[in-house]
Amino acid sequence: MTFSLDQAGRQAWEWLEAASTFSETRDIAREGVTRQCATREHRDVLEALTGWMEALGMSVRLDNAANLIGRHASGTPGARTLLVGSHQDTVPNGGKYDGMMGVILPLALIKYLQEYDIALPFHIDVVAFSDEEGTRFSSTLLGSKVLAGTFEPEMLKATDDEGVTLESALKAFGCDPARIPEDRYRPEEVIAFLEAHIEQGPQLEQASLPVGVVSAITGIERHQITVRGMAGHAGTVPMSLRRDALVGAAEVIRHVDALCKGTDDLVGVVGKIENAPNGVNVIPQTTTLSIELRSPRDEVRRRAREQLLEQIRVSLEALDLTFDHAQTYEQSAVQCSPWLTATLEEAVKDSGITPRVLFSGAGHDGLAMADLCDISMLFLRCREGVSHHPSEAIEPEDLTAAVEVLAHACQRLARRQPQA
Amino acid sequence: MTFSLDQAGRQAWEWLEAASTFSETRDIAREGVTRQCATREHRDVLEALTGWMEALGMSVRLDNAANLIGRHASGTPGARTLLVGSHQDTVPNGGKYDGMMGVILPLALIKYLQEYDIALPFHIDVVAFSDEEGTRFSSTLLGSKVLAGTFEPEMLKATDDEGVTLESALKAFGCDPARIPEDRYRPEEVIAFLEAHIEQGPQLEQASLPVGVVSAITGIERHQITVRGMAGHAGTVPMSLRRDALVGAAEVIRHVDALCKGTDDLVGVVGKIENAPNGVNVIPQTTTLSIELRSPRDEVRRRAREQLLEQIRVSLEALDLTFDHAQTYEQSAVQCSPWLTATLEEAVKDSGITPRVLFSGAGHDGLAMADLCDISMLFLRCREGVSHHPSEAIEPEDLTAAVEVLAHACQRLARRQPQA
Numbered sequence: 001m002t003f004s005l006d007q008a009g010r011q012a013w014e015w016l017e018a019a020s021t022f023s024e025t026r027d028i029a030r031e032g033v034t035r036q037c038a039t040r041e042h043r044d045v046l047e048a049l050t051g052w053m054e055a056l057g058m059s060v061r062l063d064n065a066a067n068l069i070g071r072h073a074s075g076t077p078g079a080r081t082l083l084v085g086s087h088q089d090t091v092p093n094g095g096k097y098d099g100m101m102g103v104i105l106p107l108a109l110i111k112y113l114q115e116y117d118i119a120l121p122f123h124i125d126v127v128a129f130s131d132e133e134g135t136r137f138s139s140t141l142l143g144s145k146v147l148a149g150t151f152e153p154e155m156l157k158a159t160d161d162e163g164v165t166l167e168s169a170l171k172a173f174g175c176d177p178a179r180i181p182e183d184r185y186r187p188e189e190v191i192a193f194l195e196a197h198i199e200q201g202p203q204l205e206q207a208s209l210p211v212g213v214v215s216a217i218t219g220i221e222r223h224q225i226t227v228r229g230m231a232g233h234a235g236t237v238p239m240s241l242r243r244d245a246l247v248g249a250a251e252v253i254r255h256v257d258a259l260c261k262g263t264d265d266l267v268g269v270v271g272k273i274e275n276a277p278n279g280v281n282v283i284p285q286t287t288t289l290s291i292e293l294r295s296p297r298d299e300v301r302r303r304a305r306e307q308l309l310e311q312i313r314v315s316l317e318a319l320d321l322t323f324d325h326a327q328t329y330e331q332s333a334v335q336c337s338p339w340l341t342a343t344l345e346e347a348v349k350d351s352g353i354t355p356r357v358l359f360s361g362a363g364h365d366g367l368a369m370a371d372l373c374d375i376s377m378l379f380l381r382c383r384e385g386v387s388h389h390p391s392e393a394i395e396p397e398d399l400t401a402a403v404e405v406l407a408h409a410c411q412r413l414a415r416r417q418p419q420a
Numbered sequence: 421m422t423f424s425l426d427q428a429g430r431q432a433w434e435w436l437e438a439a440s441t442f443s444e445t446r447d448i449a450r451e452g453v454t455r456q457c458a459t460r461e462h463r464d465v466l467e468a469l470t471g472w473m474e475a476l477g478m479s480v481r482l483d484n485a486a487n488l489i490g491r492h493a494s495g496t497p498g499a500r501t502l503l504v505g506s507h508q509d510t511v512p513n514g515g516k517y518d519g520m521m522g523v524i525l526p527l528a529l530i531k532y533l534q535e536y537d538i539a540l541p542f543h544i545d546v547v548a549f550s551d552e553e554g555t556r557f558s559s560t561l562l563g564s565k566v567l568a569g570t571f572e573p574e575m576l577k578a579t580d581d582e583g584v585t586l587e588s589a590l591k592a593f594g595c596d597p598a599r600i601p602e603d604r605y606r607p608e609e610v611i612a613f614l615e616a617h618i619e620q621g622p623q624l625e626q627a628s629l630p631v632g633v634v635s636a637i638t639g640i641e642r643h644q645i646t647v648r649g650m651a652g653h654a655g656t657v658p659m660s661l662r663r664d665a666l667v668g669a670a671e672v673i674r675h676v677d678a679l680c681k682g683t684d685d686l687v688g689v690v691g692k693i694e695n696a697p698n699g700v701n702v703i704p705q706t707t708t709l710s711i712e713l714r715s716p717r718d719e720v721r722r723r724a725r726e727q728l729l730e731q732i733r734v735s736l737e738a739l740d741l742t743f744d745h746a747q748t749y750e751q752s753a754v755q756c757s758p759w760l761t762a763t764l765e766e767a768v769k770d771s772g773i774t775p776r777v778l779f780s781g782a783g784h785d786g787l788a789m790a791d792l793c794d795i796s797m798l799f800l801r802c803r804e805g806v807s808h809h810p811s812e813a814i815e816p817e818d819l820t821a822a823v824e825v826l827a828h829a830c831q832r833l834a835r836r837q838p839q840a
Contacts, residue, residue: 270704275693
């Protein structure tokens with residue numbers, strides 16, 4: 001054997017280390033990786049990826065939304081395409097693996113397939129999506145929406161903190177935003193979209209499993225609650241006459257936590273709180289909170305929302321407080337394709353690993369790609385469930401396991417795939 | 421009668437209106453009064469006060485801490501001094517009455533005494549304390565500490581937001597800070613210190629009483645609690661594994677509120693909260709809160725503190741959270757002199773008003789003056805208990821009532837006072 005699975009895993013590790021150096025931050029160990037859409041770092045990492053792809057004999061192109069797409073072409077006439085990949089961008093001070101690992105792993109897979117002369121009846125298009133996190137232009141899933149054909153030209157007007165529009169940033173990157181509609185894939189040419197990603201949670205680590213198969217991508221809703229009381233001197237207003245907004249906010253926090261802890265398939269958090277006037281000796285007048293609820297089952301999430309808003313109404317009324325409520329975001333859950341998830345499960349078993357199915361509590365490019373084709377995801381264990389942080393970490397052996405699972409999955413897809 | 425009590429009340433009202441115009445803010449109705457220590461506004465208001473005092477035949481001096489002191493001298497040889505007054509400074513965007521009313525009312529009283537040729541066997545020294553709120557140099561009770569002889573020269577190094585020291589501000593104001601020790605009164609020359617002040621709370625308004633007599637000035641303690649959890653992705657960490665600092669903070673808020681509501685003579689608040697990283701989709705890692713407890717009975721406050729810290733410890737431990745705790749401030753309660761409070765109560769009855777005794781939940785110059793002499797306070801009703809706000813309001817008739825009470829109090833003190 002010239003190139004073992006171990007070597008494929010090590011190759012992925014080396015490429016990931018190299019890719020992490022393309023970062024706005026210098027000290028990766030301490031400050032993590034910062035790589036936003038249509039920046040110098042984005043250009044540099046695409047240049048490196050292009051080199052690695054071309055060395056694998058892939059044909060590479062940049063689309064008009066700054067997605068890099070490398071094709072490992074099939075010799076089969078009229079072959080359809082398996083889309084794989086993930087996003088090149090990171091949150092500010094993020095880790096080395098969230099996103100980039102899902103771009104690199106397919107390259108290690110292709111190197112492995114080539115070494116063993118494994119021909120497939122479909123093309124593999126490896127995509128480095130330009131912008132999934134959405135931190136630069138406050139709009140997530142840019143790259144995948146373009147491929148799925150759901151990109152709204154309105155998004156081009158979004159601006160970054162410097163006032164640069166997405167449109168001008170893409171132009172400066174060498175793209176022609178007016179031609180974005182041409183970059184969509186057609187459903188009939190695509191088999192499925194498959195993404196490898198770190199779990200971003202602790203479940204696989206706790207189960208001592210290198211990989212897991214994703215059944216659904218969570219639905220998300222966000223709310224803003226403003227609790228209104230009456231400011232006053234913290235020494236002179238008797239307790240019985242106080243209308244303390246922060247005391248009401250504490251009830252909201254407690255309700256969110258208790259409801260989510262008591263409901264299966266539901267997580268939620270009050271992540272953000274702003275209190276006014278926020279002085280040590282002033283009774284709080286106004287406290288604004290965010291509420292986020294997530295569930296892979298939309299009906300669970302919606303029922304929880306209604307229950308929660310009722311609990312909040314009752315509690316705040318009892319405290320003689322009023323509140324404003326606005327739902328600021330809602331994203332339905334996306335179910336992974338049962339046949340594709342089942343195929344991945346079989347591939348996990350083929351690799352001698354106990355299959356574990358879990359849902360993704362985070363959003364991913366699959367949310368957009370589901371409008372184009374069947375999707376599923378392979379999760380890799382990450383240390384202590386940490387992501388979006390410089391200390392994000394994985395084990396090199398888990399890359400080896402993931403390459404093996406992907407190879408088995410391709411072979412299963414090849415057998416399933418009608419020859420053209 | 422040439423000058424009725426009504427006229428005295430109206431005179432006080434007019435002087436208060438005039439004094440309110442000496443403000444850093446221009447639009448008093450909307451922005452309130454801003455007058456800090458050793459500023460142009462301070463100089464301007466002292467100039468006006470000096471004019472009014474001199475017109476009453478008082479001798480006026482500025483001491484080395486920028487206190488203005490006007491003496492209504494007694495003809496009695498070897499007379500001692502009744503100190504009355506309040507602070508000239510306001511919080512930023514404060515009201516017209518908090519402080520200044522306690523300077524102006526004694527002037528209306530003196531005008532009334534003169535009109536009726538009421539001679540007293542003691543001097544009345546009316547003090548416009550330079551700085552009680554402490555907002556400019558972050559150090560309260562400057563003026564009263566100087567008169568009481570407890571001023572620490574170290575305080576002169578305190579700086580304002582512009583980096584100007586108290587020492588240089590006082591020099592620029594025409595004071596000689598090195599001579600501050602000479603400005604203290606001697607206990608043997610002082611009868612008592614009496615301050616009129618708006619209630620800053622709703623009790624007199626609710627009881628339909630124009631004035632009330634103060635039995636004690638609250639003790640205050642402040643704490644900072646930092647609740648420490650573990651940040652994490654709000655979608656991917658299962659509820660059972662979360663260590664959410666804000667959920668712990670909500671428990672702290674609840675405990676403070678419940679304990680104070682359930683304990684007589686105790687008020688408390690969590691006025692300030694800072695949450696990190698404070699993102700809608702991140703589990704809170706660190707939440708810092710202020711806790712303030714106030715009571716006119718130090719033992720009640722200290723017992724509550726111990727109970728509270730134990731409740732916090734138990735609740736946070738159950739949530740697998742840790743916390744840091746620091747007590748940042750403690751000020752013991754000061755009891756008003758029973759004989760002086762009783763004298764005020766009698767004076768209230770003399771005026772045909774039902775006497776009501778209450779404690780002050782706010783700090784006042786009396787806290788410092790108690791180190792020099794017996795103290796008490798007369799509270800005036802204020803609209804909706806509002807203070808430290810542009811909408812701070814009083815009724816003109818209540819000024820009339822207060823002048824009458826003060827006049828009766830002076831006559832009772834005169835009868836009580838051994839002739840020198």
